[in-house]
Amino acid sequence: MTPGENGPSTPEDDDPFGYLYADGQARGAQPPSGGYGYPNSVSRVRTVGERQYGQQQPPYGQSAMPQQQAGYGQPNAYYQAPETLPGGAPPSTSRSGSPAPGRRGPNTKGLLIGAVAVVAAVVIGIGIAMLNGNPDDKKNDAGSSTAPTQSQSHTPSPSNNDSPANDELKTDAAGDGVQLAGGATKASDVKGAQSSDGSYVGGLNQVGASITWSVDNVPAQGEYTLFTHFSVAGPDQKMTVSINGKPFATGLPLKNYTHAKDGDYAHGWTTTYVYPTLNKGSNTISISCQPGDQCNALIDQLRLQQGEHTLHG
Known part of the structure; x- marks a missing residue:
């Protein structure tokens, strides 16, 4: 390569957008083909709904005829469910559904049995207390009651109640x-x-x-x-x-x-x-x-x- 030369490369080879210019078109620059990527690919903007999955795309520069809009309540030809796409529908992240294996809900049956046992114990305790009574009350009653005794005094107290007994x-x-x-x-x-x-x-x-x-x-x-x-x-x-x-x-x-x-x-x-x-x-x-x-x-x-x-x- 000598000074002043750019080598065997041509502008259309260096500039991927050379086909957009008149001189580039004169040199034979062609728009890139294929998918995304560089240097030999570029994204193409399409009208919304133009691309359809699973169908052959028209060459660049040719627009496909839009299909007729579906009526109200009819399925739209431009829409495809995610599960029909290549690879299937994306995994769901919903938390609803049955609990994960190994986890169990609260044991309501056990709680109910425990509550019934507590109530039964309380009822039995009250019944026993009512049958036995209060020991303190019995002690007080025993202490307050004394057996009658006969007086040994030979000095009587005054009284005018001198009614005779039947056996006297x-x-x-x-x-x-x-x-x-x-x-x-x-x-x-x-x-x-x-x-x-x-x-x-x-x-x-x-x-x-x-x-x-x-x-x-x-x-x-x-x-x-x-x-x-x-x-x-x-x-x-x-x-x-x-x-x-x-x-x-x-x-x-x-x-x-x-x-x-x-x-x-x-x-x-x-x-x-x-x-x-x-x-x-x-x-x-x-x-x-x-x-x-x-x-x-x-x-x-x-x-x-x-x-x-x-x-x-």
Whole structure:
């Protein structure tokens, strides 16, 4: 190659677009043929819908006759579904459909069984609690209830409730079968006596005065309660009681439980009691004024009841 020469190449060979110029056409430049690529290919712009897949394309510079537009609702000849294209339809990326293998939904059946088991346990617990009750309540009830006991006191409290029991033995202090001695006498001046005729025994305020009751029908041997209805006005009094000739250890207390004023015997009536031991059958009960006793009292009635009792039962 000498200076000034461009070599054997021609402009049409160097310039792929030489066919567009007059001098290039004069030199024999031809438009490139074939597909895309360089240097011997170039993209060709075509009218939309001109190219059809699977059909032979017309030579460059010749336009194919457009096909008639399909009517409304009819398939368009220019459209082809992707699955008819070479290679088939592209893979779908949709996430819909069944879950991937190996994955499972929530175990609703297991949750339901667990919930039923919990409810059953709660119901059973409530039922057991209702059957057994509250242990604390039972303890409180046990602590608050006490078994009734009989009083051992030989000093009774004041009471005007002297109704006799059905199984008791009773006599008027001034009635038949009762012996009065030592100045004791029957009287009825003071109101309030419970004897059948309203009488009572007075004159007991002297040593040797006595009331003796002979009881013939004691049902059984054992301890009894001897109730004595009396009246005291002023200071408390005390006399001696003897059972079958033996003085009772505590004596017979005659206290002013009603707090009657001195001399007001009508408001001093009340009851006292002791617990002597009697034999079955006949027994002798004596109330007397012995040295050291205080005997300023009135006595109107005597009662015996088997066992130890108080004025209230």
